[in-house]
Amino acid sequence: MADPATRDYCLRHPRQIIRIFGLGVYLRMMLDSRKSLLEAVSEAQARHGIALPGQPGNAYRIASVIEFRVARIYGLLAQRFTATPALHEFYRELQAEEEEHGRLMLLCMYTATNAPLLGYIPTLRDHDIRQTLRELRSIQAKAPQLTLDEALAVTEELEMSEINTIFEKLLAQTQHPATYFFRELMGSAEGHAESVPRRIRELRASLGLAGN
Structure with a gap:
């Protein structure tokens, strides 16, 4: 299809x-x-x-910032491993996918229905959100110096973290036909929490690297 x-x-x-x-x-x-x-x-x-006002709109804006920051990390890792085409392409693909996630959160900001339908509204006051942003800033600063094993470990940690939960919860609250179209599209595909570990295993095997 x-x-x-x-x-x-x-x-x-x-x-x-x-x-x-x-x-x-x-x-x-x-x-x-x-x-x-x-x-x-x-x-x-x-x-x-017209963007969704107040905290509901800000929730989607925060989620987009998180997704674009992850995309930036993957972009830096793609640059880090330009000498290894398979790694470079892997991180370019992840960068493009995370940029699409960021765009989808921005689309939700313009199309989501306001409360009371929105039951999940993360804010910058939430400890988990602040901690996530701090960790992403730290990873972004270190990305250009990461070894291959460190980069792959960080990638798995990112994709198994709270980031995907935030994205999925916010996306699930939207009912607009435009966002529903993309939600159905992503729902029919393998999520990052499942696909990225598998892709890393395949990448390791293709490069002849030891590891799970």
């Missing part, structure tokens, strides 16, 4: 894409082959949408 996030799918299913996301998004996908559907939708919402 074709991935609905690709330009090819959009061009072959114009009625569905226009009905859910509008003509402007469809035209952006036609004109720019490098753009993902989520990227085009997020840009359109940023231009014309």
